[in-house]
Amino acid sequence: MELRRYLHVGPYDGDNPIRLGVFAGIHGDEPAGSYAVRRFIHLLEDYPEVARGYCLFFYPVVNPTGFARGTRKSWRGRDLNREFWRGSAEPEVKLLEQELREQAFHGIISLHSDDTSDGLYGFVAGATLTEHLLRPALEAASAVLPRNERPHIDGFPARAGILHRGYEGVLGAPPTQRPRPFELVFETPQAAPQFLQEQALLIALAAILREYRKLLGYAPNL
Numbered sequence: 001m002e003l004r005r006y007l008h009v010g011p012y013d014g015d016n017p018i019r020l021g022v023f024a025g026i027h028g029d030e031p032a033g034s035y036a037v038r039r040f041i042h043l044l045e046d047y048p049e050v051a052r053g054y055c056l057f058f059y060p061v062v063n064p065t066g067f068a069r070g071t072r073k074s075w076r077g078r079d080l081n082r083e084f085w086r087g088s089a090e091p092e093v094k095l096l097e098q099e100l101r102e103q104a105f106h107g108i109i110s111l112h113s114d115d116t117s118d119g120l121y122g123f124v125a126g127a128t129l130t131e132h133l134l135r136p137a138l139e140a141a142s143a144v145l146p147r148n149e150r151p152h153i154d155g156f157p158a159r160a161g162i163l164h165r166g167y168e169g170v171l172g173a174p175p176t177q178r179p180r181p182f183e184l185v186f187e188t189p190q191a192a193p194q195f196l197q198e199q200a201l202l203i204a205l206a207a208i209l210r211e212y213r214k215l216l217g218y219a220p221n222l
Helices: 030-047 065-067 092-104 126-140 195-220
Strands: 007-009 018-024 054-059 107-114 121-126 182-189
Touching: 018 030, 018 092, 018 121, 018 195, 030 065, 030 107, 030 195, 054 092, 107 195, 121 126, 126 182, 126 195, 182 195
Parallel strands: 018 054, 018 107, 107 182
Antiparallel strands: 007 054, 121 182
């Protein structure tokens, strides 16, 4: 099995580039993230400054059999986003785990659509400053779609569309990776028009890159 990866190196910023992994399509019936990644790659060709200082690894369809069939699960009937770092035999998971080990990303961004949500929300984990990435991303993207303001989302406590707990086995960094990267999941409401979901994801990605660059600049003073 082969998973497509696209690499974009932004303009040099005077230091080692920040390596981020952007993953979409782990649920094959959530195409908005995959198409948003494609659009974001094209956007970077026209506006390279958005990626200044970054080395971006894009994985637009990490469940290719589910994507082709339009199903959440893979052709083997597995929800791949519950299989990570559990000794999974799924070929997609094995390939991605190898990639996650080798690249040791500074940050991991996963794009999803939720058919039970009426607005934008996200999960955060990893680095202490992660919430300071998700909050501005939600604020920026809410110009296109509303935020989910419910106190519980997907069965977990939430505040202003931000969750700090999620399911076990989701795509993320190796448990042994140190220092830990930031890990962020951004969710759009699947019932919304797909072009609006894609636009919200484009805005969110640009906001995350902008805010993380700023946070790294502030870090020595924190």
